[in-house]
Amino acid sequence: MSVSSKVLPMRTEEDLMIVRQTVKAWMIEQEFSLLEQTKLVTAISEIGRNALVYGGGGSALLEQLLENCRVGIRVTIEDQGPGIADIEQALQDAYSTGNGLGFGLSGAKRLVMDFDICSKPGQGTRIKMTVWN
Amino acid sequence: MNxxxxxxxxxxxxxxxxxxxxxxxxxxxxxxxxxxxxxxxxKGVLLDLSSVTIVDSFIGRMLGNMASITAMLGAEAIIVGIQPAIAITMIELGLGLNNIKTALNVDQGVIMLQILAADKAIDYVSKQ
Structure with missing residues (x-):
């Protein structure tokens, strides 16, 4: 269950930095290891940049979770952009429609424990990433 | 931003x-x-990443580009101070920084630059 949550805008590069910093502060508070902090913050950066560059911006929902004494953090990044037609293909390494290296989606997926993507052409993209301590 | x-x-x-x-x-x-x-x-550039807490695919690509651009301008570039958590995250992300010289810290990077610059000078003189 979610014990506290926060919605932050994801419209500019500065917004993305604030989301990264907020999540990092929460993870320090909940005593996540430096490696876990680095992985989630990096994944947020990849997905957040996709939302900014391809999705035209959106929002980030940050949640602190508690389940059977385990603490977790879930970050849901949503945009109202063109969406992804072929999610399987987009999740393959080295797949990119932009000028990135193509590690964005697949790389971010490898960095978190739970990665959930929901996207339809014309209806935007919503990506949920969860980590547990 | 500054x-x-x-x-x-x-x-x-x-x-x-x-x-x-x-x-x-x-x-x-x-x-x-x-x-x-x-x-x-x-003659040489040290890119010190010891304070950096995040290297995603964009930043990683730009660091690689900066090293390559520096090389094209005739100078050596070395990336130093990558922290373990950053190294692990970069590899899992798929960013290997191939063909880029690295050193543990600024001190070792400076020594490496001096050696590289000296080698270049010797190489240059011997071809005259």
Whole structure:
């Protein structure tokens, strides 16, 4: 269950930095290891940049979770952009429609424990990433 | 946002990359670094990542580009100070920084630059 949550805008590069910093502060508070902090913050950066560059911006929902004494953090990044037609293909390494290296989606997926993507052409993209301590 | 400072030490430039980078900061750094290498006739550049807490695919690609651009301008580039958590995250992300010279810290990076610059000079003289 979610014990506290926060919605932050994801419209500019500065917004993305604030989301990264907020999540990092929460993870320090909940005593996540430096490696876990680095992985989630990096994944947020990849997905957040996709939302900014391809999705035209959106929002980030940050949640602190508690389940059977385990603490977790879930970050849901949503945009109202063109969406992804072929999610399987987009999740393959080295797949990119932009000028990135193509590690964005697949790389971010490898960095978190739970990665959930929901996207339809014309209806935007919503990506949920969860980590547990 | 303030530009990233470039420290001029002898023939070398030291770039201390800040903790949390925005895309535009990195893009501006690429531009100012290449101009400074030419203007000051720099022989080596150290990109110090010891304070950096995140390297995603964009920043990783830009760091690689900066090393390649520096090499094209006739100077050596070495990335130093990558922290273990950053190294592990970069590899899992798929960013290997291939063909880029690295050193543990600034001290070892300086020694490496001096050796590389000396080798280049010897190579140059021997071909005359």
């Amino acid at each position: 530009p990233i400072p470039l420290f001029h030490i002898g023939d070398f430039l030291l770039v201390s990359i800040p903790e949390d980078l925005s895309d535009s900061m990195v893009t501006r750094l690429q531009d100012s670094l290449s101009r400074k290498v030419i203007k000051l006739q720099i």
